[in-house]
Amino acid sequence: MLIFECPYCGVYADETELQAGGEAHLKRFGPGSDDESFEGYLFMRKNPKGVHLERWRHSFGCGKWFHAARCTMTLEVFGTYSAQTLEPPKALVEKIKAKRPKWSWREFGGAAT
């Protein structure tokens, strides 16, 4: 069972209280962008085997969206953080890299061995 601490209400919520929102930190390509960027924005998603940054919503709780870092293979949770940011906090990135040295954001990799 996946359990995240909601950064807005402090509740330890299991996944049945949450709604998954897919890959985090996407850049929007809207009207005026070329077809390739628009297609990428709409459809192309990373699906790493290892630590992923995702959006989740505390839908049965406070209702807020937040970010989470978790391993898609072991379900290990590295942390959650605010939705009002464009990138993961430095401390969290360091925490992930300490355990998975080959991991880097956007490149991902560094699956549990």
Add this chain to the structure above:
Amino acid sequence: MSEMAQVMRVNARGMITLRGDLMSTLMKKSIKTVTGLGMPTSGQFLGNGTSGVAWMSPDELLLVVPYADVAKFVSQIDSTMKDQHYLAADVSDARAVFSVSGTNARDVLARVCPVDLHPGSFCIGQFRRTRMAQVAAAFWMHDTGFDVVCFQSVGDYVQDLLTQAAENAVGAAFYT
């Protein structure tokens, strides 16, 4: 219904949803005017078995007041919050309310919600929005038990659910 846990539907409980900047002085003043209470902190319920104020999210509160006073209180909030970015809505008839009490009360809720109801983790004055079996619900603990709220549209479902959970908790209680 067992003697160990009582589930009762509470009719005509007044409730006001209040949204806005919880840090603002006018918001604090509004709560003080309506309930006589201060601003609750994250996950807190201030009040008793019939009235109070609950922290719903970083920008939302639930005021529990006498049913007959709702309209009066909403207009008091409207005049206090004038020109501010806020929302005060009468949600009394949008919600079903239940009281769950008795020695097995913790077990009744633990059977249907993914919440740690151990006395060391959840005690009087705490408030939690969560999933209750298949629907959204919230509950808080006061000095005589728990109050549960859910949408009126799923009120009958929650009534059956809690009643069944109360029967099943007999003899198999974990927290008593």
